[in-house]
Amino acid sequence: MPYLVALFITIPIVEMYVLIEVGSALGALPTIALVFLTAILGLALLRQQGAATLLRAVRRMDQGGLPAQEMLEGMVLAVGGALLLTPGFVTDALGFACLFPPTRRLFLRQLLRSITLRARQSGGSVHIIDGEIDRRP
Numbered sequence: 319m320p321y322l323v324a325l326f327i328t329i330p331i332v333e334m335y336v337l338i339e340v341g342s343a344l345g346a347l348p349t350i351a352l353v354f355l356t357a358i359l360g361l362a363l364l365r366q367q368g369a370a371t372l373l374r375a376v377r378r379m380d381q382g383g384l385p386a387q388e389m390l391e392g393m394v395l396a397v398g399g400a401l402l403l404t405p406g407f408v409t410d411a412l413g414f415a416c417l418f419p420p421t422r423r424l425f426l427r428q429l430l431r432s433i434t435l436r437a438r439q440s441g442g443s444v445h446i447i448d449g450e451i452d453r454r455p
Contacts, residue, residue: 333406340407356410360402363417368395390429394422 341349375388398416401409415421 329408333404333408336407337405353405353407353410356407356414357402357405360410360413360417361399363414364395364399364402367417367419367422368392371395387426390426391422394425398422 337349337353340352344352371388371391375385375392378385378388394416398413401413401416404410404413416425
């Protein structure tokens, strides 16, 4: 929880600094245009990646499987979309990282490792099988 408080304080300060630096280098109107451009490009990419993830989930369900990986990817895509709608270049960079499949899968691996570690610390066990969580008592 303290990490979230630190992020909510640090990220806006970093965003303001970067926006001021870019604005002083490019000018106010080009900087604003660039912020809008990254948001528009990001939302187009989000739409494409979201549709592809949904299609993979439907295929997996058609095969009788549980689309756990796709559901987790959908959550990362939602976070990426929210970051892209937040004005600024730092959040846009993080949002784009959530949208690109290689970095999105890297984030998911880290998330699954964290879930596994916390489950083990609490006395339970979690097994990751083909990217899916199998919780055993």
